[in-house]
Structure formats: C-alpha cells, structure tokens
Amino acid sequence: MTSDPYEKLTFDQTVPRALAHRQAVGEVFVTDSAPGADGDHLVAVQVPRAHSLWFDRLVPFHDPFSTAEAARQGSFVVLHRYFGVPVGLPFSLLRWQFRVHDLAAYRDDESSPLQGVLRYRVSGKSAPVGDFGDMALSGELTIGSATAMSFSGDVVFFGREDFAALREFQIAKKPAPDPAAVAPTPLDPALVGRRDRRNVVIGDGERFPYVIDTTHPSYFDHAYDHVPGPFIVEGFRQSAVVAACRAGALDSPSAAVLGCSTTFGSFGEFGALLECSAEITGAVDGRVNVALELHQYGKRLATAGIELGPYPS
Structure with missing residues (x-):
C-alpha cells in the first residue's frame, strides 16, 4: 500500500456537486480529496477545455482564474468533508487572494484539460460552533x-x-429596486480579452457598470439572493484590463492575472446599479497593478488589487 497521499487522488469523476456548491455537474472542477501530511488536505481538480467560460480566451494558456475557482470549490469540499460543516449552510467569502508563481504551467497543450492538486491548511480562525x-x-x-x-x-x-x-434586515435598509432602470450595454469582448459577448460582465463609463445576466450558466449556476463573489471578482478583472489598456500601461487585453486580492465588506444587491472604479497604481516591466472598488447606493462594498502581466511568448 502506498504512503504517498498524491497517489490516493484520482481524476476519474467529480465529487458530489453539493460539496462544491454547484448545481450543474459540468460546473464542478473538484474530482477527489484526501488527508495529507501534518494535518493538511489534498484536493484534485480538473478544468475542462471545452468550458464555455474558461475556454473563452485569445491565448494558448489556461486562465489562472479557472484554478482560483477550482480552489474556491475545493475549500468547500475540505470544510464539509473534514471539518464537520453541514452541507447547505449559507457561506460568505470575506477575503480571497491568490498569486501565480509559474505562468508557464498554465500553457494549453490543446489536447488535455488542466488538472492539478491543491494542498489546503485550515487555521487561524474559530472552529464551527x-x-x-x-x-x-x-x-x-x-x-x-x-x-x-x-x-x-x-x-x-x-x-x-x-x-x-440578516438578509431581511440588510435589504430593508436599502432602496427598493427600480424596474425601469436601463441595463448597461456590455463592452466589446475583445476589450476584455474574450470572444463571447455573453462572458463580458461590465459596460462603459467613468466607473464600469456591471452587466448582470442571471441566466449565465457559470456566473449564476444557481439562484442567489445577492450578487455572487466570483462574478464580482470577474468584473474586477475585466475593469482592471480595460483601465490598464486605456492608460497605455498594458499592451494587450489578453493579459494574465498574476495576483489578485479581494476583500468583501457587504453584499451587492440585484436591481440596483453596481459600479467598479479602477486606478492604476504601478507599472513596471510590463506588469501593471490596479486598485479597484465596488460601489452601490453610494457606498463601497468591496475592494481588490489585481496585478496583470503578459503571457510567455
């Protein structure tokens, strides 16, 4: 019997979709999990090449955002399987950040899906009560x-x-949705490094307004009572790309996200304008740092810092 925990993992089928907080099996990127060494946990992930969102790109590299989504799903699997958190409880992501260390590892060989192993450590906060x-x-x-x-x-x-x-209290304090409000028009897909207009989540303006299509099969895989975090982060990414290109700090919208740090302070509500501000904070050797803020009802709901850079030639 092998003692290598990596050899316990398989990529043959997905975990039950409820563990990954997804409704569609095709949106589940976690295939297996196992205890690791020293109290950590291992999760196997695979991102399909034919995915309508993550294959919508203009470069022969897998999108690092797709593995950030896989890591987000994997965190739920770890908490449910190994820490006794019941399936079905409402979750809220307060902070999420990642950094890409080897962009060459994301190169698409145009024959295989991206797959890898996530190693998790859970610490620093209270256990469930x-x-x-x-x-x-x-x-x-x-x-x-x-x-x-x-x-x-x-x-x-x-x-x-x-x-x-909590949600009843929060919603009661906010203005009622305006059914006559005109939805923003999405930007041209090429401006955000995509082909499919449906995957564009921002429009144009002094601040970038969010274009919310709740029928989108990936961004809105199931019903939400608030605008979901992954959708908001994608809006941060697209806003950063457009702002950096317009400022002349980025040569092409087909840029990689090399780092992303997000903090959520409040929920974004449906039926009211969500806007993203973007400010270039640094540009060195082709890498661009952008500070972003999400606004609604005149208040800041979330912040992000994104670092963009070119893919390897």
Whole structure:
C-alpha cells in the first residue's frame, strides 16, 4: 500500500456537486480529496477545455482564474468533508487572494484539460460552533511538478434562519429596486480579452457598470439572493484590463492575472446599479497593478488589487 497521499487522488469523476456548491455537474472542477501530511488536505481538480467560460480566451494558456475557482470549490469540499460543516449552510467569502508563481504551467497543450492538486491548511480562525463559524484557509496548487499558484481566504458560514434574518434586515435598509432602470450595454469582448459577448460582465463609463445576466450558466449556476463573489471578482478583472489598456500601461487585453486580492465588506444587491472604479497604481516591466472598488447606493462594498502581466511568448 502506498504512503504517498498524491497517489490516493484520482481524476476519474467529480465529487458530489453539493460539496462544491454547484448545481450543474459540468460546473464542478473538484474530482477527489484526501488527508495529507501534518494535518493538511489534498484536493484534485480538473478544468475542462471545452468550458464555455474558461475556454473563452485569445491565448494558448489556461486562465489562472479557472484554478482560483477550482480552489474556491475545493475549500468547500475540505470544510464539509473534514471539518464537520453541514452541507447547505449559507457561506460568505470575506477575503480571497491568490498569486501565480509559474505562468508557464498554465500553457494549453490543446489536447488535455488542466488538472492539478491543491494542498489546503485550515487555521487561524474559530472552529464551527453549531451552525455558525469562520475559518481561514491557505494553500498551493501544483500542476505537474510546478507550484503554479498560492492562495488564501477567510470564509464564514451561518445558520439558515440567522442568515435569512440578516438578509431581511440588510435589504430593508436599502432602496427598493427600480424596474425601469436601463441595463448597461456590455463592452466589446475583445476589450476584455474574450470572444463571447455573453462572458463580458461590465459596460462603459467613468466607473464600469456591471452587466448582470442571471441566466449565465457559470456566473449564476444557481439562484442567489445577492450578487455572487466570483462574478464580482470577474468584473474586477475585466475593469482592471480595460483601465490598464486605456492608460497605455498594458499592451494587450489578453493579459494574465498574476495576483489578485479581494476583500468583501457587504453584499451587492440585484436591481440596483453596481459600479467598479479602477486606478492604476504601478507599472513596471510590463506588469501593471490596479486598485479597484465596488460601489452601490453610494457606498463601497468591496475592494481588490489585481496585478496583470503578459503571457510567455
């Protein structure tokens, strides 16, 4: 019997979709998990090449954002399988960040899906108490023999009744949705490095307005009572790319996200304008740093810092 925990992992089928907080099996990127050494946990992930969102790119490299999504799903699998957090509790992501260490590991050989192994450590926060708790996760993604990405995040989960009461209180304090409001027009896909207009999530303006299509099969895989975090982060990415290109700091919108750090302070609501501001904070040797803020009802809801850079030639 082997003692290598990596050899316990398989890529033959996905985990049950509820563990990854996805409704469609095709949106589940986690295939297996196992305890690792020293109290950590290993998660196998695979991103399909034919995915309508993550294959919509203009370069022969897999999108690092796709593995950030796989890591997000993997964190839920670890918490449910190994830390006793019940499936079905509402979760909220307070902070999520990642850094790409080896962009060459993401090169698409145009014949195989991207697959790798995530290593998680859970620490620094309280263990679950009943139906409430918060935890901090950190780890790395290995693709082949390369450490491709590191990541960390803070999550909090609630009892269903507590979460419903919280959301009722929050929504009651905000203006009612305006059914006559005109939805923003999405930007040309080429401006954000995509082919498919449906995958564009921002429009044009002094601040970039979010274009919210709740029928999108990936961004809105299931029903939400608020605008989901991964959709907001994609808007941060697209806003950063457009702002950097317009400022002349980035040569092409087909740029890689080399680092991303996001902090969420409040929920974004449907039926009201969400806008993203973007400010270039540095540009050295082809790498561009952009500071971003999400606004709604005149208040800042979330912040992000994104580093963009060219793919290897």
